[in-house]
Amino acid sequence: MLEDIRKEAEAMLAGRDPGHDMAHIERVYAVAEQIGREEGADLEILLASALLHDLVVHPKGSKERSRSADDSAELAEKMLLTRGWEKDRVDRVAYCIRSHSYSKNVSPATLEARVLQDADRLDALGAVGIARTFSVGGSEMRRFYNPEDPFCLTDREPEDRKWTLDHFKAKLLRLEDTMHTASAKKMAHERTRFMEAFLSQLEKEISHSP
Incomplete structure (x- = not known):
C-alpha cells in the first residue's frame, strides 16, 4: 500500500x-x-x-x-x-x-503528527537545510544577504522574503526549540550547530576577515 x-x-x-x-x-x-x-x-x-x-x-x-x-x-x-x-x-x-x-504554529495532539512535524523541520536544518534555503531563495530571485547588515546585528528585523540569509534568524535557528521527541531534539541540536558554524565561516568570508 x-x-x-x-x-x-x-x-x-x-x-x-x-x-x-x-x-x-x-x-x-x-x-x-x-x-x-x-x-x-x-x-x-x-x-x-x-x-x-x-x-x-x-x-x-x-x-x-x-x-x-x-x-x-x-x-x-x-x-x-x-x-x-x-x-x-x-x-x-x-x-x-x-x-x-x-x-x-500548531503543537500536534497525536504522536504521529508530532513525529511528522519533527521530521519535516529536521530537513530544514543542517547541510541539507542550508542547501534548501539557498535553492528556494534563488528560485524566488532573492539576494543572498543585506550588504549593510547581513546577520541582523543591528535593530533590523529579518526580512526573509527579500534576503535569503535572513531566513536563518527568522526561522531556521529557532527550530531546535520546537522539537517534540528526544531523537529529534538530539538531531536538531547537531544540525543547528553545523548551521551556526556555516554562518561563522560565511561572516569571515563576506567581511574579508583572515
Missing part, C-alpha cells in the same frame, strides 16, 4: 523545485520512520503522512501559501479513500499533514 502511494506521489511531484521535491519527501520519510519506531508510532499512519505531506506547495509569496498543508491533506484524503482506507485512519493522516506546517 505504501509503495503504491509513493509511486503516485512521485508522479505528482515530478518537476517540483528542489526544496520540496521527491528527495525531500524521501528524507522526511526516512527520518520519520526512524523516530517513529523509537517512539512507538503507528507507522502506516505516519509514513503515509510523510509521503503525502507536501503534495501541494504554493509559492512563498502567494496568498495561497497558508493553504498548502490543508490542500495537501484534502488531496491525501481523496487518494486514501479511493484505496479503501477506513475513514478514521484517513482522518488521522489528514490531521498529521494539516498540523505539520510551520506557519500554522
